[in-house]
Amino acid sequence: MHKLEFRPFDIEAIRKDFPIFTTDPPLAFLDNAASTQTPRPVVEAMDAYYDTYRSNIHRGIYRISEEATEQYERAREKVAQLINAPRSRQVIFTRNTTESINLVAYSWGSTNIGEGDEIVLTTMEHHSNLVPWQLLAQRTGATLRFVEITDEGLLDFTQLRDLLTEKTKLVAIGHVSNVLGTINPIQSIIDMAHAVDAKVIVDAAQSVPHFQVDVQQLDCDFLAFSGHKMCGPTGIGVLYGKSELLEEMPPFLGGGSMIRSVERDVSSYAELPAKFEAGTPSIAEAIGLGHAIDYITQANLAAIHVHEQELLKYAHQRLEQIEGITLYGPAPHQKMGVISFNMEGIHPHDVAGILDTHGVAVRAGHHCAQPLMKRLDVIATVRASLYLYNTIEDVDRLYEGLCRAQKLMTRRKIT
Numbered sequence: 001m002h003k004l005e006f007r008p009f010d011i012e013a014i015r016k017d018f019p020i021f022t023t024d025p026p027l028a029f030l031d032n033a034a035s036t037q038t039p040r041p042v043v044e045a046m047d048a049y050y051d052t053y054r055s056n057i058h059r060g061i062y063r064i065s066e067e068a069t070e071q072y073e074r075a076r077e078k079v080a081q082l083i084n085a086p087r088s089r090q091v092i093f094t095r096n097t098t099e100s101i102n103l104v105a106y107s108w109g110s111t112n113i114g115e116g117d118e119i120v121l122t123t124m125e126h127h128s129n130l131v132p133w134q135l136l137a138q139r140t141g142a143t144l145r146f147v148e149i150t151d152e153g154l155l156d157f158t159q160l161r162d163l164l165t166e167k168t169k170l171v172a173i174g175h176v177s178n179v180l181g182t183i184n185p186i187q188s189i190i191d192m193a194h195a196v197d198a199k200v201i202v203d204a205a206q207s208v209p210h211f212q213v214d215v216q217q218l219d220c221d222f223l224a225f226s227g228h229k230m231c232g233p234t235g236i237g238v239l240y241g242k243s244e245l246l247e248e249m250p251p252f253l254g255g256g257s258m259i260r261s262v263e264r265d266v267s268s269y270a271e272l273p274a275k276f277e278a279g280t281p282s283i284a285e286a287i288g289l290g291h292a293i294d295y296i297t298q299a300n301l302a303a304i305h306v307h308e309q310e311l312l313k314y315a316h317q318r319l320e321q322i323e324g325i326t327l328y329g330p331a332p333h334q335k336m337g338v339i340s341f342n343m344e345g346i347h348p349h350d351v352a353g354i355l356d357t358h359g360v361a362v363r364a365g366h367h368c369a370q371p372l373m374k375r376l377d378v379i380a381t382v383r384a385s386l387y388l389y390n391t392i393e394d395v396d397r398l399y400e401g402l403c404r405a406q407k408l409m410t411r412r413k414i415t
């Protein structure tokens with residue numbers, strides 16, 4: 001059996017920062033691909049805003065508003081540093097990945113996509129990186145093209161090469177699949193897309209929280225992710241874009257804060273990033289995200305990745321021992337800590353329900369990836385997903401819960 005070594009960081013110290021794990025026995029929280037838990041330093045930073053300097057930003061001439069503005073903008077700088085954006089003005093705060101992708105689909109899409117143009121996606125996209133492009137295609141007469149996946153859960157590169165033509169205007173690609181965990185080779189895909197003059201938006205909702213993503217090295221045109229999947233609060237997300245694209249794009253939402261001057265019939269717009277941040281933003285949440293970035297960078301993203309990979313290998317070894325289990329997706333070394341599976345003869349929702357009674361939180365359903373479910377020929381899967389605070393004991397509890405589910409359902413079949 002694979003030997004675990006948790007030397008890179010102090011898992012016990014990390015777990016102490018998350019009060020949700022102080023129950024006995026502790027909750028085995030394995031639904032991190034949906035949303036992660038929040039450590040105390042993040043909650044405390046948000047409390048400090050509410051308790052000591054709560055006020056609106058970019059408009060007050062008094063001390064606490066200046067403090068709030070400074071903290072909000074510092075959070076933007078932390079995001080820029082995390083993803084190595086050249087300038088913090090290229091970081092737009094949104095509500096989540098979904099809003100970031102919709103911003104690009106409406107603003108960039110409405111001025112750059114027309115009839116006959118093609119948008120290349122994959123069959124493993126989350127609905128957030130599919131429905132906005134369907135809406136854009138319906139508005140403009142553009143066509144969606146899909147890269148299929150192999151039986152191993154990897155992208156079919158030969159087909160991708162054929163799909164990319166001079167008609168391709170955009171490639172919208174998930175960095176890591178939220179169902180299969182597949183790590184897509186986006187560097188090659190970006191290079192191939194640029195070779196036919198297409199732009200690339202990377203859905204990084206499942207990658208930025210788990211390993212170092214460098215937008216300059218990737219040379220991606222846009223990149224989107226959510227704060228709540230990386231120890232941050234809900235209600236805050238990020239869109240990164242290349243300056244020249246963001247500068248040319250029309251506003252997405254109109255209102256306060258995004259204007260330079262307003263006449264009765266027309267307005268001129270503020271500089272980046274304000275142009276895309278209409279209305280009062282999620283101030284406490286942005287500050288919380290900044291502190292979540294501090295937290296995961298202090299824990300060390302490289303160490304988090306190693307830790308998750310170790311647990312993932314261990315989880316595969318254990319789950320593969322269970323009779324009648326089908327694991328979806330590639331081998332551990334080609335994926336992140338996401339394990340989708342089904343148990344023969346047991347509905348995924350029943351599996352998740354039984355695991356819940358065993359203190360194990362997993363997700364069951366289509367995971368907002370219905371075209372992928374169709375490709376896998378299933379209606380749903382059970383999904384366990386890992387993060388920095390998960391332990392070998394969590395995986396063992398998952399294994400034991402699944403054995404229990406199997407026993408229960410087998411007994412039910414006999415009677």
Ligand code: 7TS
Pocket residue numbers: 033034035096097098099126128129174176177178203205206226367368
């Ligand atoms: N893209 C991917 C790859 C995702 O996994 C998710 C959320 C999104 C986009 C949308 O993020 P949001 O913050 O805008 O909601 N994924 C999941 C999931 O797998 N289970 O719940 C949410």
